[in-house]
Amino acid sequence: MAGMALNSDTPNTKKASSLIYDPKARGIFYQVLTVALLVLFVWTIAQNTIHNLQRANIASGFGFLNGRAGFDIGQSLIAYSSDSTYGRALVVGILNTLQVAIIGIITASIIGFIVGIARLSNNWLIAKLAQVYVEVFRNIPPLLVIFFWYKGVLTILPQARDSLNLPLGSYLNNRGLFVPKPIWGDGTWMMLVAILIAVIATIVIARWAKQRQMRTGQPFHTVWTGIALIVGLPLVTFVALGSPVTFDFPIAGKFNLTGGSVLGPEFMSLYLALSFYTAAFIAEIVRAGIRSVPKGQTEAANALGLRSAAVTRLIVLPQALRIIIPPLTSQYLNLTKNSSLAVAVGFADVVAIGGTMLNQTGQAVEIVALWLVIYLSISVSTAIFMNWFNAKMALVER
Amino acid sequence: MKTTLLSAAIGAAVLGLASAASAATLDDVKSKGFVTCGVSAGIPGFSNPDDKGEWTGIDVDYCRGIAAAVFGDAKKAKFVPLSSKDRFPALQSGEVDVLTRNTTWTISRDTSLGFNFRTVNYYDGQGFIVKKSLNVKSAMELSGAAVCVQTGTTTELNLADYFKSNNLQYNPVVFEKEADATTAYDSGRCDVYTTDQSGLYAIRLKMKNPDENMVLPEVISKEPLGPAVRQGDDKWFDIVSWVHYAMVNAEEFDINSKNIDEKKASGGPDIKRMLGAEDGGKIGTDLGLTNEWAYNIVKMVGNYGEVFDRNVGPSSPLKIERGLNALWNKGGLQYAPPIR
Numbered sequence: 001m002a003g004m005a006l007n008s009d010t011p012n013t014k015k016a017s018s019l020i021y022d023p024k025a026r027g028i029f030y031q032v033l034t035v036a037l038l039v040l041f042v043w044t045i046a047q048n049t050i051h052n053l054q055r056a057n058i059a060s061g062f063g064f065l066n067g068r069a070g071f072d073i074g075q076s077l078i079a080y081s082s083d084s085t086y087g088r089a090l091v092v093g094i095l096n097t098l099q100v101a102i103i104g105i106i107t108a109s110i111i112g113f114i115v116g117i118a119r120l121s122n123n124w125l126i127a128k129l130a131q132v133y134v135e136v137f138r139n140i141p142p143l144l145v146i147f148f149w150y151k152g153v154l155t156i157l158p159q160a161r162d163s164l165n166l167p168l169g170s171y172l173n174n175r176g177l178f179v180p181k182p183i184w185g186d187g188t189w190m191m192l193v194a195i196l197i198a199v200i201a202t203i204v205i206a207r208w209a210k211q212r213q214m215r216t217g218q219p220f221h222t223v224w225t226g227i228a229l230i231v232g233l234p235l236v237t238f239v240a241l242g243s244p245v246t247f248d249f250p251i252a253g254k255f256n257l258t259g260g261s262v263l264g265p266e267f268m269s270l271y272l273a274l275s276f277y278t279a280a281f282i283a284e285i286v287r288a289g290i291r292s293v294p295k296g297q298t299e300a301a302n303a304l305g306l307r308s309a310a311v312t313r314l315i316v317l318p319q320a321l322r323i324i325i326p327p328l329t330s331q332y333l334n335l336t337k338n339s340s341l342a343v344a345v346g347f348a349d350v351v352a353i354g355g356t357m358l359n360q361t362g363q364a365v366e367i368v369a370l371w372l373v374i375y376l377s378i379s380v381s382t383a384i385f386m387n388w389f390n391a392k393m394a395l396v397e398r
Numbered sequence: 399m400k401t402t403l404l405s406a407a408i409g410a411a412v413l414g415l416a417s418a419a420s421a422a423t424l425d426d427v428k429s430k431g432f433v434t435c436g437v438s439a440g441i442p443g444f445s446n447p448d449d450k451g452e453w454t455g456i457d458v459d460y461c462r463g464i465a466a467a468v469f470g471d472a473k474k475a476k477f478v479p480l481s482s483k484d485r486f487p488a489l490q491s492g493e494v495d496v497l498t499r500n501t502t503w504t505i506s507r508d509t510s511l512g513f514n515f516r517t518v519n520y521y522d523g524q525g526f527i528v529k530k531s532l533n534v535k536s537a538m539e540l541s542g543a544a545v546c547v548q549t550g551t552t553t554e555l556n557l558a559d560y561f562k563s564n565n566l567q568y569n570p571v572v573f574e575k576e577a578d579a580t581t582a583y584d585s586g587r588c589d590v591y592t593t594d595q596s597g598l599y600a601i602r603l604k605m606k607n608p609d610e611n612m613v614l615p616e617v618i619s620k621e622p623l624g625p626a627v628r629q630g631d632d633k634w635f636d637i638v639s640w641v642h643y644a645m646v647n648a649e650e651f652d653i654n655s656k657n658i659d660e661k662k663a664s665g666g667p668d669i670k671r672m673l674g675a676e677d678g679g680k681i682g683t684d685l686g687l688t689n690e691w692a693y694n695i696v697k698m699v700g701n702y703g704e705v706f707d708r709n710v711g712p713s714s715p716l717k718i719e720r721g722l723n724a725l726w727n728k729g730g731l732q733y734a735p736p737i738r
Contacts, residue, residue: 055630058490058512070555072570082558154585174586175544255532255543255589265587266571346573346582352549355483355574359550362511364487 049365064361065090071356073348075264086357093353094374100271100349101336101378107275108335109328112282119287130283137280142338145277149269150345157265160256169249171257176264178250178257185244194237195230202226266347270339278335282328289324290316321393329386333379340375350374423495423627423634424468424686432474435461436494439479441576442600443710443718444500444520453477456709457498460519460625463641463699464496467691472698483550483574486511489626496638497626500594502552513626514635517642519702520624520710521722521731523617524556525595527602530612532589537616541566546579546588548572553593556619580604594621599716633686640685644692646734647672648701650725655700662693672737681737692737702732 019025053060065087072082077095080088118130137145154174158164163173171178202225209220238244250260293316301311342349351371358367427433437445437457445455458477465475480488480499489497490512500522501507503515528534537560547554549572561568571588573579580601583591591601595617602608625642627635648654651669653661662673670676673696674689682689699705703725710718724730 059510070558072554072558072561072568074570074572082562154582154587159586160589253542258542264571343574344578346571346578348572352572352574356549356554356572359483359486360506360555362486362490362507364490 053365058362060363060365062366064357064363064366067361069357070360073353074346075267075348086361089353089357090350090370093348093350096347096353097336097339097342097349097351097374098378100267100274100339100342100347104271104274104278104335104339105332107271108278108282108331111275111279112331113286115279115283116286117290119283120290134280134283137277138284140277142273142277143341143344146269146273146341146345149273150265153265153269161252163252163257169247169260171250173257174265175256176262176268178260178262180247180249181259181261183246183248185246187241187244190241191234191237194234198229198233202229205229264347266342266345269345270342270347270349274335274338277338278331281331281334285324285327285331286320289320289322292323293319318393322390325386325390325393329383329390332382332386336378336382337375423631424637427468427495427634431469432476433461433465433468433496434476434478434494435464436480436485436488436497436499437461437477438499439481439575439577441500441597442603443596443714443716444600445477445479445498454709456519456705457500457625459699459705459709460498460642461496463645463695464638466694466698467637467641467644467687470688470690470694472694481550481574482548482576486513489513489628492628495627495634500597500623501626503622503624503626504552507626512629514629515624515626516635516639518622518624518731519642520596522594522596522621522623524553524592524619524621525598525617526590526592526614527583527598527611528590528614530610534614537614537618538564538566540568540590542568543589544569544571544587545590545592546571546573546583547592548576548579549574551593552619552621557592560618576601594623596710596716596718599718603715637685637687640737641695642702643734644672644695644737645699645702645705646725646732647737648692648696649703649732650727650734653696653701654704655697658693658697668736668738 050060066085068082069084069086069089070082071089073080073089073092075096076092077099078088078092080092115130115133118126119134121127121130140148157172157174160173160175163171163178166172169180202222205220205225206222209222213219248259250257250262252258297315297319298311301315302308306314339349340351343352343355346352354367354371358364361367435458437453437455440446441455443455445453445457448454458475461475461477462472466472468474478488478494480494480497485497485499485501486507488494497513498519500520502522503518507513508515526537526540528540534540540561545557545568547557547570554570554572557568557570560566568590571579571582573582576593576597580591582588584605591598593601595613598613602611602613605611625638627638648658651661651665651672653665653669653673658673661669662675665673665675667676671679671681673693674682674691675693679689682691685691688694700708706720706723707713710716711720720728720730722731724732726733
């Protein structure tokens with residue numbers, strides 16, 4: 001290299017040839033080339049699509065979102081009627097997707113952790129039952145699990161006119177679970193304030209307790225204090241306000257029960273199916289995570305005289321979580337994405353509502369794009385949160 | 399900008415076939431050797447595979463009529479079953495040459511979706527079916543009912559409009575597939591199922607106990623069902639339209655698949671002109687086809703009356719009356735421009 005540079009007469013050729021052989025310059029060149037090709041590819045596709053749309057006389061753009069939707073939606077968390085806009089209909093769909101995803105994730109995590117720990121149980125029966133659960137749900141496509149719950153619910157539950165009478169004024173029939181709907185009276189906001197105060201107080205106490213334990217070695221029952229605060233403070237407020245709540249009970253109407261809150265079979269079947277299905281995977285992840293903690297850690301903790309609950313909570317779980325969290329994130333993302341199977345049972349998620357919009361307006365390209373953006377946003381947000389949680393849980397090297 | 403690019407990228411996927419489906423659909427159809435029709439996944443009487451797996455129905459016969467006109471062979475038709483949601487992208491992208499799928503002709507489909515409609519092969523209207531045990535005699539008594547409906551249809555919109563304008567409450571339960579919606583109704587998830595009346599009679603036959611269900615008298619909408627083609631190909635549009643008109647004219651002239659040869663030999667000048675037996679006639683070639691186009695349609699598929707009778711009328715399990723679908727000179731709306 002040095003000899004070559006010495007022999008060359010003109011500085012120009014020297015520079016050019018060294019650029020060609022410079023691995024750094026080459027690297028940049030290939031990267032620029034890749035980006036250029038990618039841009040060209042996307043641009044060609046965009047041009048082609050716009051051209052095709054124009055030739056087919058198809059109107060395009062997102063203006064249709066301001067138009068009147070004209071169709072009704074069975075399940076909605078916000079006020080919606082056929083007079084609302086397409087945009088609002090889409091929001092209803094997004095909220096329904098988020099609702100089933102969030103509740104599903106919580107339930108799946110709880111079932112998954114229980115089953116995962118049960119698989120490691122010394123009790124033969126419990127371990128085998130957990131294994132059967134995992135193998136059954138892990139090996140059935142989620143769509144079939146949804147159908148199982150939906151068709152099962154519809155055929156086994158009684159017809160609307162012979163509803164099952166449950167305690168506390170609730171009813172169950174093949175139209176769903178009807179529960180009394182609380183109507184909050186004056187001063188309800190004070191209970192929310194009480195909850196907020198309790199949460200803040202718990203956090204402060206937890207910090208103080210940790211510092212004290214570091215300093216003096218004295219443990220403090222943070223968990224029990226926290227529970228007492230978070231449950232107790234709102235309860236005291238509630239009683240002090242004179243129990244400002246009334247209930248709207250479901251009553252038998254002409255066709256079905258009216259009034260109260262309804263959990264429809266569409267939502268229930270989707271929610272149960274997604275929870276049970278994903279829980280099987282989470283159970284395996286939890287089991288693997290716990291198994292990955294070397295036995296020496298437990299033995300060392302025992303040798304130090306820690307009780308078995310403390311060993312699990314302070315030694316095993318923190319180390320296991322580091323293994324568990326990254327694959328757990330993908331399961332959460334899977335659950336969210338699988339919620340798009342709602343279409344099969346008529347639950348009004350974002351795909352079902354988008355599909356209706358697609359048909360009424362014919363804006364296929366725009367709506368498919370919206371779907372992608374929505375799912376991408378939900379998934380990326382979940383991933384960001386889980387990555388933050390992972391970083392917090394990761395082993396801090398000293 | 400990001401969304402524009404993204405939507406464009408998806409568009410390319412959605413419309414990937416669009417470049418293949420050029421303006422000259424007739425040439426494409428001829429070169430591939432068959433016509434591709436989008437049909438429903440199974441509505442008895444309209445498009446439904448029979449127990450041998452053969453497609454039957456008036457929409458299917460419309461498609462066979464097009465094949466007969468183009469190729470002189472009614473068998474050169476391929477059927478693509480489409481859900482109500484998939485049907486429009488399938489036609490837009492060129493996956494099907496024509497949509498013969500009990501599709502309601504509306505202005506928005508005619509304009510913003512980029513389709514063309516002209517003929518109506520079945521005049522329908524939306525109705526309701528309920529369980530007899532509910533003791534409901536009129537749709538006005540349906541306030542508070544759970545209604546099963548198929549998504550992406552004019553039905554869904556008519557339903558919302560009807561209940562709103564009559565100040566009735568209802569709880570929609572929406573399904574993507576017609577079969578799912580009817581199963582849900584049949585198993586008691588809904589009190590009411592709503593779709594076009596022809597569909598209600600067809601679906602009633604598939605239920606566990608057909609006699610326990612009744613169709614309510616109200617017809618709440620106009621549903622002119624007909625074939626749709628892409629805009630911008632007038633030649634293909636003409637062919638698709640005139641296939642229907644040829645069938646209707648044939649019925650008007652009393653020409654059917656059995657007596658057609660006799661009529662061709664002995665009929666008046668208008669019949670001879672239509673069937674391509676006129677000397678020097680070039681109606682068929684002007685259409686881009688052969689002069690036997692109409693003869694082939696009627697010979698191989700039948701006239702409109704035969705097709706109706708066989709699929710939805712007295713000779714079918716549906717037993718639907720001609721009603722609005724009778725010829726114009728018999729009190730109905732089926733009217734075809736003259737072939738001359």
